[in-house]
Amino acid sequence: MRQLRRENRMSEKRIEKIRCPKCGGEHEFTIWNRINTELDPDLREKVISGELFRTVCPSCGQTIDVIYPCLYHQMGDKFMIYYAPGQEAMRQAVEAFREGTEEIGIKRGSGPDEEGYTYRVVGSLYDLQEKIAIFEAGLDDRVIEICKVYIGSELQESQKTADFDDLRYYRDQNGHDRIALMKEGNAFASSVFPRDLYKGISEHYKALIERHGGETVIDMNWVMNSVSEEEKKQ
Numbered sequence: 001m002r003q004l005r006r007e008n009r010m011s012e013k014r015i016e017k018i019r020c021p022k023c024g025g026e027h028e029f030t031i032w033n034r035i036n037t038e039l040d041p042d043l044r045e046k047v048i049s050g051e052l053f054r055t056v057c058p059s060c061g062q063t064i065d066v067i068y069p070c071l072y073h074q075m076g077d078k079f080m081i082y083y084a085p086g087q088e089a090m091r092q093a094v095e096a097f098r099e100g101t102e103e104i105g106i107k108r109g110s111g112p113d114e115e116g117y118t119y120r121v122v123g124s125l126y127d128l129q130e131k132i133a134i135f136e137a138g139l140d141d142r143v144i145e146i147c148k149v150y151i152g153s154e155l156q157e158s159q160k161t162a163d164f165d166d167l168r169y170y171r172d173q174n175g176h177d178r179i180a181l182m183k184e185g186n187a188f189a190s191s192v193f194p195r196d197l198y199k200g201i202s203e204h205y206k207a208l209i210e211r212h213g214g215e216t217v218i219d220m221n222w223v224m225n226s227v228s229e230e231e232k233k234q
């Protein structure tokens, strides 16, 4: 077992002044650049609710989204997700995981599955929240992304007016898997996420996932690139 450096196991925060875009007033806000949910379990809730990336101006009541990078570590479920907003930040985060930098807090050797850990890089808070939901449900996000491509094209065929720009996995209050139809970041409808599809996709794409599944950015582009790589081989 590799030892994580002690300081890297800890959560890390700093206070920053936030200027309200509406009234120009300033107030202090806590930025969490590193989260270890084992040590600070309430932070998990605040990531899921979005509270950690949002503040309300005390002067005028304006809600302000605060976008900043955050390394999210949920040790109990063995996953680490780097929320890196912006393309350049994502590229650097991918590099940091590849090299196992001190910033990440791990020196890694072989693959992303070392010690059964999953490492991911996401560019938006929604993606971070979705990955947490997927991993907590014990599911494989690579399979989910392929399923979403299938579900998306089925929806487009069956309802010609289906006006969604993204699909998102979530688990409802009864513990059922669902897929939300998104438009500009807002869910406006949802449907049941079929487990038999998950099972079928997971079997059918087993080889593809083994060959291309070592990436840290797993999204629709990953599906498209992996599929076209496989087609080139044939």
Ligand SMILES: [Zn+2]
Binding pocket: 020, 021, 022, 023, 024, 025, 057, 058, 059, 060, 061, 062
């Ligand atoms: Zn204000």
